[in-house]
Amino acid sequence: MRRTVLVVLALLGVLAVLAGCGSGPQTPTDRVAATHELRVCSTGDYRPLTYRDASGSWSGIDVDLARDLAAHLGAQVTMVPTTWSTMLDDVTAQRCDIAVGGVSVTADRAARAAFTVPYLHDGKTPIVRCADLGRYSTLEQIDRPGVRAVVNPGGTNERFARGRLHAATIVPYPDNNTIHDTVADGRTDLMITDAIEARWQAAARPGVLCAEHPDAPFDSSEKAYLIPAGDQAFVDRVDGWLTTALADGTWDRVARPWLG
Template sequence: MAMSVFRIALAAAGLALGAAAASAEVLDTIKQRGTLIVGSKADYKPFGFRDPSGAIVGIEPDLAADLAKRLGVKLEIVPVVSANRIEFLNQGKIDVIIATLSDTAERRKVVQAIDPPYYSDFVNVLLAKKANVKSWEDLKGKPVCATSGAWYNRDVARNYGVEIVAFDGSEKPLFALKQGNCLGYLYDQTFIQGRLLDDEWKGDFAMPLKGIMEAPWMIAVAKNNPKLQAEIEAVQKEWFKAGTVVALEKKWGIEPTEYSTKMFEKSKGAATN
């Protein structure tokens, strides 16, 4: 009996070590496969969206393409939404999340963050101009569309008395907003800026409120992947030094954020000292 227990314990330990080793070798798997698989949004202009041909393009696919190039492999983009991107990562369906992933303590418990965060954004709301909303307090008791899985939905509901009506992805809540089923769409400020670049939105809709609840965005890999983590962190440092994110913001038509500008200036200054 003692020997059986010992063998079971030994086998369990071996499985645990094997799982850890397999996880830690994801970078090797990527290079052997010859392809980096990145989860990116496909409904979040200008960070990740489909062009007329159906290809996923935008700021984050551009970052993913540069990362793959530096790793010496091809790139495969897998479309994800807020509700499934971490699940896809931990199931091994993708190698990396570059998909507007806000950096929270809860998420750091289940994924490995790439530090420092590569971006930072505010929460805001896309509103019909005729709604005549002038403050967040004006939204109390009003139905506001939102995306399922967004970390701030509960806090906004609690702090401002908003009635959250959640949908998967971003296209469904936008459709509901156009149909008049809600007063506005609660989402990331940069996404709203991207939508207001389009003729179909900028005529009747606006973003009149000041952004709230600034939150950094992180790139993430699965836990126990130190080699992949180190590679991406090194690449990210190069992005900061080169002002890559600032350049991509301008390329895709949005104003560079205070955070991306600050990280560029800070890294550029450090490089010249």
């Protein structure tokens, strides 16, 4: 009898483990607490916020801040490469605990996942060859036959261009790390991107690329971090860390080497 009871208890234990395995993915709060790992999705192609070089090394403002967040959570960062086209699906499928790196707050993303408080206010502006400064300053100047506007597929840059440009030629280009080279060498005429990226790319190529009116962009938007839906406790904890980082100088300290 005693042996039978032990066998039954062992079977019940196995069933409990199997039931737990089949209960679906853990929330970020539970997973980070259990593993001491913070999985961070990023495209690695949006300097100065995030960059992944040819060797696979990551850098950028949001990469450094993700490491600071992980330390706050008692965890280590694991970077998870994604793309602008797949980022939302990666977050909702919980392939990562948070997505960073220039993620604009949009209604479609907010409908499927959760955003933190915004940490950056920005807007779309053209980056052009300095020799063409003033030639593509307005949407009317850009949206003409023969003008070539390059876009990186899957993000809000492409969405803005396709929504506002109808006569210009939209040129998709898959690599956002080298997309600005197409403007610099004349393969395309301009790119409409967020002012923070336009400023950085112009500073990286002085006299070659120039940002058109980055202080007065065509629109306004907010950037925040994206988190799987259904874990308000994790959102609140990240919000608390981010609000403090913005207030106590942490964000400015991390950003200064990139923004000057």
